[in-house]
Amino acid sequence: MKIKIPVTDTYQWIKLNIVKIMFTVFVYAVLAYVVNRPYLNIVRIAVSDLPFLVSYIVALILFRPKKESLLKIALYLLIPGFIFSSLRVEKITNPLGIFIYLMIATYLIFSLKEIKIKK
Amino acid sequence: MKKISKRKIFEIIVVLILGLIPLLWFHKNEVILGHDSGLTLFPLPHFLDRLSIWTERFGFGHDQNYALAGFFIHGLEALVSFLGFKLQNFQKIVFVFWFVLPGLTMLYFSSKLEKRLGLKYFALPATLLYMINHFLLQGWLIVERTKFSIYAALPLVMAFLFDWEDKKRSTLKTSILISITLFFLNGEASIPLFGGFIVSIIVFIFFYLYQDFSKRRIFNLFKLSISTLVVSAFINAYWLLPYGSYVLNSYSAAVTQAGGVSGVLGWIDYISRYSSLINLLRLQGVPEWYQNSYHPYSSIFLNNPIIIGISYLIPLGAFLGLLLIKDKKTRKMILFFAVLALLSMVFVGGSHPPFGPLYTFLVSYVPGFIAFRTPFYKFAPALWFSYSVLIGFTISYFLSSLSIKRKTLSNVLLIVFCASVVLYSFPFLNGLFFDYMKPERTMKVNVPQYIYDFGKWSDSKDRINVRTLALPEPNWNIDAYYWGFWSSQSLTSLLTNAQIINENGYMSKDEMVLIQSLHNMMKRNDPGWEKFAKFLGFKSFLLRKDFNWNLSGLTTDPPSMYEAALKSPNLNLVKKFGDWEVYDFKDTNDVQTKIEVTKGISYFPNKIKNLYLLFSTQSVANPKEPIFVPEQESKFENEALKQTNAVYLVSDCVTCDLQRTFVNTGAYLPLLIRDSVFYPIVEFFEKNAEKKVLSTLQKREDKPKFYLYKSLEKLMAVDKGTLLKREVSTITGLFNDYSQTLEKLDLSLNEYFSDQQNIDNDFLVEAFDVLKTERNAYVAIAMRTFEDSRPGGYQPQLLDAVYNQIVKNFASVGNNVWQSTEESKKRFLLSVPLEREYHFIYKPNDQNYTLPGEVNFSIDGKKYSARPEIQSPGWYSLGKYSLPKGNHKFEIEQQSVNLYDGSREFLIAPRLDSLCWVFDKKITGMKDDIFRVTFQHIRLAGSDNLGLSVNYLSGVQQYNGNPFYKSGEAIYPTYNLVNYIYDLVLTENNQNVTFSICGFPSTDETRVSPVVRIEGLNIRKLDIPDLIAYGASANDLTEPVNYTYDKKTSTSxxxxxxxxENDEYAVVLNESFSDNWKINGVGNNRFKANGYANGWIMNGPQKNKEIKYLPQDYVNLGFRITLISLVLTVLAYGVLKLKKL
Structure with a gap:
């Protein structure tokens, strides 16, 4: 008897993008390690969430998501935000807030060309 | 005339009805007062006082240029009060006005936007969100009218700007409208309150230029900015002129007062602790919610999952419109407000990550940005404004879509939404937010009638110019009463314009010290307190028996402590208002009046905190004679010395408390030491710093002081190197660095000691403590190296050499410093400015001690003995001695008295029924008195675990026979005789302390009864005596000068x-010292008199000479400019409108 394993779109997407995902995680891990080294940790005074910001930009470059998708994800992330806020797990809600903010900001930056007056 | 639609009328009615919410806050006779609200009990006189730039309501007078811009806020209150409303009704009217105003301005803005974009269901939701929200709720906690003012102005100004962008109104007309809006709604010109406003303008400019970056647009923007600035400058001249001069003179002082940049950054960190993006996205993060554990309503918003869920709908509502709305014009506006929302979060978040470093950078390096020291409250209006509009768009989208088929349902949902907005801010409905810390601190109070009666009486003609001291003193400037009022602003300043002096933040440090001295004298009923009060110009005393002196965390002394002083036969109880009693001096002839003119002035070159001592003795200082207290860099000193009548020298008994200053060595621990790759950079900066310090020496002690602390830093580097077991060569290098610095310190000290007449003894005392700390730390470090087995790890010769250097410096300082190191030898240092014969009077300050028949003392090492005569209670005359100019060392013997007079030895044998020995007398004294307890102890029998607890129980704590009730320290006697020493510092006035020695029950398994012998118990006060040396002038400068004066206003x-014709004399204006007090024709011949007042040296007869506070001239000029330019501006707008330009 054959067992049929459902191959979802998500699974396919992960399979296609596994290298990019791993690279992004790798960038984050390396930067997180580097900025905690003696002397180099001075960088954190200037940019407190550098690994997070850089890996976010790397992810943007690698995946080139649609701006609408970013905004949708940002709004969907409010749901886990609500759950973790109810549980008062600030360690998760704070980075989540930054993530939501960055995605909305990215959407806005990509949308700004709409306001240009066409001559 | 344009016709207003029915829907618009409905919206206006809704806003007006909701504007009546403040009526729900008042119950029975309650009014809202206190905290930081500044709400006054008599608005009209308060307003009139604010028109003058110098007020007598605070301290010894205070510049209140900041108050002028509150013309409209307080003018409105004065107007309502003038119409005859009682305080509660007056507050209802004023509160409704400020509650409804942001709603109306937002309705104007949102209606314009609605019309411009052809929207429906937009204006009302946006308006209500802007009008009723948690930001304003927090503002209402202190009825922050200044904030409401600028908050209401924001939508109006943005509406004008959008109209201008759409070319619906000309540049000039727009400028006039913006200027007039900010003329009336100016946030009392508090620049930080414009934070959100500025961010909104920045986003507008960005969008305006980004849409079409052209020269034409830049020019238009430039025109608009310039014309707005010019019109605003003219119509706001009434406050801009004096404010400008204040900012130019006082900016750096204000920064220093706020604790400098580092102090401000610390405060910003505190305020921003909860301003995370996830909180800001949900319009939360209000600092007070998290930091005030008594917050009346925050816990429900922080803990209730349903309310938390609603808070997550807020960002959804705000940003969903970006996905749903496709109309280009509307999207442009949504993008504008979304950018405004995100940008404002950067600033509202303050120093909180991730944008915190940017904010810290702006505060540290952008001039003026330091004013935004509470980022959340200052920038939040832009965030709430943008969210209101964004959510308005989303609601409009849904309800408009629904209304196509189901209009009624849309209308119902609109009403449901509006009701939800109000309910989400439910504390508005019951005034709960006024309960800051219930029940002790609330702003809802019932003011007793006697308070109003006192206010009216105090403002009467007879009393308005009577300087009165308020009793008791507040703690941390908090004025609190049993009937509910509490505030950092004194109640009397909100009640009357008379000069009733409370300790408060408006006073200078010296003024605070003077008032504290007087309070302390009164509490002790020191016989000289009346003279000192008269010297400070007090004719009257207000005893407030309803003062909440026991306020938790802010306890002060009770009113009863002043009663003994106020029972003086020289005082009259002139009036009683409920719990308030007013006492006046019977004889006011020797009270200093507002202006004093005398031929001579006394000279007091000492610390201001000792000034009161001159009056604690009889017949030393005359309260009518002004005293010149030179400041550190007084240019006037030589001039004043010519006019000097008596010279008073008062010295602190140097280190008589025998308490050494703790030196925090950890603060000098360097980040990097020799072996770091970055050390060359450190060296570079160190060399530069050394060069800079050496090239900018201001005082002689600056150089040795620099090397003193440098040596401590280098020693800490050695400490770090040895502790971390760094390479031997590194550690040797560190020792050498330290040695070199000690060498430099030695040279600089030798140089310093070469001029013995110019030595600062305070510095030497400080250096002594630092070097002692260094010596002890060095010994510990050296011992650590004993265990270093590496070759060269332990270098005894190097250790010895460096130790000798430390000892050499220590000895050098020790030989030159003048300080008391023994209990019985009290040392003083007198700096004599003029050679004279000085009369020495001495006060032992110990009620148990009487000076012996013959007292031995020395002056500059020369021994004297004198038969002391009682000069006045507690004071002894030691005779007169000639002293030349310069420093003089005085030493006197004073033995302390043992309060314990029992047997020399006694046993402590703790058993179950008797565990403690209790000293049968109470140890009692005033705050900061020190009692030293010494004895020897030896264990005679019992287990090794035998211990004693030495207890010091004070106040309400009562000894209960429990040895574990430890409030002192535990000691473990051995079979050897061991010395015990403890210094007990009293923390309150009239504190009673019970002293006991208790034994712990024995744990000895052999059940040998424990016994401890106590020997030589001695309990004594560490006396800190006072010494005054005063020398009268050989010339007679006491001849009176005839003069008259009249007070025209508080500034003239x-x-x-x-x-x-040739007579020189001193003129003293007994108001707080300021360079702005001027007498025409009298140049730099001015000085600080009496420690706080304005003094001048003048000569010859004077007729109608005006003494004035100069900035009032700017105010008067400013009001004229404002009036004329306002009329011209309105006329210009009318003309432009008529001509349709």
């Missing part, structure tokens, strides 16, 4: 004197 006095 007229003076007439009838002195001889």
């Amino acid at each position: 006095y007229n003076l007439n004197t009838s002195a001889g």
Whole structure:
């Protein structure tokens, strides 16, 4: 008897993008390690969430998501935000807030060309 | 005339009805007062006082240029009060006005936007969100009218700007409208309150230029900015002129007062602790919610999952419109407000990550940005404004879509939404937010009638110019009463314009010290307190028996402590208002009046905190004679010395408390030491710093002081190197660095000691403590190296050499410093400015001690003995001695008295029924008195675990026979005789302390009864005596000068004197010292008199000479400019409108 394993779109997407995902995680891990080294940790005074910001930009470059998708994800992330806020797990809600903010900001930056007056 | 639609009328009615919410806050006779609200009990006189730039309501007078811009806020209150409303009704009217105003301005803005974009269901939701929200709720906690003012102005100004962008109104007309809006709604010109406003303008400019970056647009923007600035400058001249001069003179002082940049950054960190993006996205993060554990309503918003869920709908509502709305014009506006929302979060978040470093950078390096020291409250209006509009768009989208088929349902949902907005801010409905810390601190109070009666009486003609001291003193400037009022602003300043002096933040440090001294004298009923009060110009005393002196965390002394002083036969109880009693001096002839003119002035070159001592003795200082207290860099000193009558020298008994200053060595621990790759950079900066310090020496001690602390830093580097077991060569290098610095310190000290007459003894005392700390730390470090087995790890010769250097420096300082190191030898240092014969009077300050028949003392090492005569209670005359100019060392013997007079030895044998020995007398004294307890102890029998607890129980704590009730320290006696020493510092006035020695029950398994012998118990006060040396002038400068004066206003006095043509005399204006007090024709001959007042040296007869506070001239000029330019501006707008330009 054959067992049929459902191959979802998500699974396919992960399979296609596994290298990019791993690279992004790798960038984050390396930067997180580097900025905690003696002397180099001075960088954190200037940019407190550098690994997070850089890996976010790397992810943007690698995946080139649609701006609408970013905004949708940002709004969907409010749901886990609500759950973790109810549980008062600030360690998760704070980075989540930054993530939501960055995605909305990215959407806005990509949308700004709409306001240009066409001559 | 444009017709207003029914829907618009409905919206206006809704806003007006909701504007009546403040009526729900008042119950029975309650009014809202206190905290930081500044709400006054008599608005009209308060407003009139604010028109003058110098007020007598605070301290010894205070510049209140900041108050002028509150013309409209307080003018409105004065107007309502003038119409005859009682305080509660008056507050209802004023509160409704400020509650409804942001709603109306937002309705104007949102209606314009609605019309411009062809929207429906937009204006009302946006308006209500802007009008009723948690940001304003927090503002209402202190009825922050200044904030409401600028908050209401924001939508109006943005509406004008959008109209201008759409070319619906000309540049000039727009400028006029913006200027007039900010003329009336100016946030009392508090620049930080414009934070959100500025961010909104920045986003507008960005969008305006980004849409079409052209020269034409830049020019238009430039035109608009310039014309707005010019019109605003003219119509706001009434406050801009004096404010400008204040900012130019006082900016750096204000920064220093706020604790400098580092102090401000610390405060910003505190305020921003909860301003995370996830909180800001949900319009939360209000600092007070998290930091005030008594917050009346925050816990429900922080803990209730349903309310938390609603808070997550807020960002959804705000940003969903970006996905749903496709109309280009509307999307442009949504993008504008979304950018405004995100940008404002950067600033609202303050120093909180991730944008915190940017904010810290702006505060540290952008001039003026330091004003935004509470980022959340200052920038939040832009965030709430943008969210209101964004959510308005989303609601409009849904309801408009629904209304196509189901209009009624849309209308119902609109009403449901509006009701939800109100309910989400439910504390508005019951005034709960006024309960800051219930029940002790609330702003809802019932003011007793006697308070109003006192206010009216105090403002009467007879009393308005009577300087009164308020009793008791507040703690941390908090004025609190049993009937509910509490505030950092004194109640009397909100009640009357008379000069009733409370300790408060408006006073200078010296003024605070003077008032504290007087309070302390009164509490002790020191016989000289009346003279000192008269010297400070007090004619009257207000005893407030309803003062909440026991306020938790802010306890002060009870009113009863002043009663003994106020029972003096020289005082009259002139009036009683409920719990308030007013006492006046019977004889006011020797009270210093507002202006004093005398031929001579006394000279007091000592610390201001000792000034009161001159009056604690009889017949030393005359309260009518002004005293010149030179400041550190007084240019006037030589001039004053010519006019000097008596010279008073008062010295602190140097280190008589025998308490050494703790030196925090950890603060000098360097980040990097020799072996770091970055050390060359450190060296570079160190060399530069050394060069800079050496090239900018201001005082002689600056150089040795620099090397003193440098040596401590280098020693800490050695400490770090040895502790971390760094390479031997590194550690050797560190020792050498330290040695070199000690060498430099030695040279600089030798140089310093070469001029013995110019030595600062305070510095030497400090250096002594630092070097002692270094010596002890060095010994510990050296011992650590004993265990270093590496070759060269332990270098005894190097250790010895460096130790000798430390000892050499220590000895050098020790030989030159003048300080008391023994209990019985009290040392003083007198700096004599003029050679004279000085009369020495001495006060032992110990009620148990009487000076012996013959007292031995020395002056500059020369021994004297004198038969002391009682000069006045507690004071002894030691005779007169000639002293030349310069420093003089005085030493006197004073033995302390043992309060314990029992047997020399006694046993402590703890058993179950008797565990403690209790000293049968109470140890009692005033705050900061020190009692030293010494004895020897030896264990005679019992287990090794035998211990004693030495207890010091004070106040309400009562000894209960429990040895574990430890409030002192535990000691473990051995079979050897061991010395015990403890210094007990009293923390309150009239504190009673019970002293006991208790034994722990024995744990000895052999059940040998424990026994401890106590020997030589001695309990004594560490006396800190006082010494005054005063020398009278050989010339007679006491001849009176005839003069008269009249007070025209609080900023102007007229003076007439009838002195001889060449006679020189001193004129003192007994108001707080300020460079802005001027007498025409009298240049730099001015000085600080009496420790706080304005003094001048003048000569010859004077007729109608005006003493004035100069900035009032700017105010008067500013009001004229404002009036004329306002009329012209309105006329210009009318003309432009008529001509349709």
